[in-house]
Amino acid sequence: MELAITNSSKTVSVSDAIFGREFSEDLVHQVVVAYRNAGRSGTKAQKTRAEVNGTTKKSKKQKGGGARHGALTAPIFVGGGRAFAAKPRSFAQKVNRKMYRAAIAAILSELNRQGRIKIVEAFDIDAPKTSGLVEKLKGFELGKRPLIVTEDASENLFLSARNLPYVQVRDVQGLDPVSLVGADSVLMTAEAVKKIEEWLA
Numbered sequence: 001m002e003l004a005i006t007n008s009s010k011t012v013s014v015s016d017a018i019f020g021r022e023f024s025e026d027l028v029h030q031v032v033v034a035y036r037n038a039g040r041s042g043t044k045a046q047k048t049r050a051e052v053n054g055t056t057k058k059s060k061k062q063k064g065g066g067a068r069h070g071a072l073t074a075p076i077f078v079g080g081g082r083a084f085a086a087k088p089r090s091f092a093q094k095v096n097r098k099m100y101r102a103a104i105a106a107i108l109s110e111l112n113r114q115g116r117i118k119i120v121e122a123f124d125i126d127a128p129k130t131s132g133l134v135e136k137l138k139g140f141e142l143g144k145r146p147l148i149v150t151e152d153a154s155e156n157l158f159l160s161a162r163n164l165p166y167v168q169v170r171d172v173q174g175l176d177p178v179s180l181v182g183a184d185s186v187l188m189t190a191e192a193v194k195k196i197e198e199w200l201a
């Protein structure tokens with residue numbers, strides 16, 4: 001498969017297995033959910049009736065007026081413990097390497113089918129200026145949420161994009177399914193395409 005390079009007559013030869021793969025919504029959904037879950041801190045903590053501060057003495061006599069009750073630390077009382085208290089835990093899900101790579105390839109293929117991947121020879125800026133990046137992006141029509149993927153994102157490029165809402169810069173190593181799925185369009189350098197092919201081959 002050949003992909004055209006923007007503002008050039010050249011093309012890049014790419015693998016059908018990566019940029020022409022069938023889209024599997026179930027696979028992509030599973031990998032995206034797993035990736036986002038892995039980013040959760042999972043540090044929520046509440047107290048059970050055993051851990052809450054207070055006496056466990058019976059609050060009133062068993063007989064003589066009202067309902068029969070034990071300790072005021074029971075979950076039914078204000079100030080008591082939680083019945084099913086949350087504890088710190090990991091939300092990480094296991095995703096096989098093959099599945100992860102297949103999902104990335106499926107996302108790239110779908111973006112390619114929809115014409116949302118643009119390839120350029122090279123993409124960098126000389127100084128870390130936001131205005132410089134804005135000017136450079138104007139010529140590409142990338143939509144509101146562009147993702148810029150280079151072989152190794154330079155510091156200038158990263159710093160200039162940092163203050164632009166919804167503009168993301170990634171190198172090939174930092175590429176993830178969530179940023180690909182959330183982007184209106186993806187701007188890649190030809191070198192980045194080759195590196196992605198090596199990674200997913």
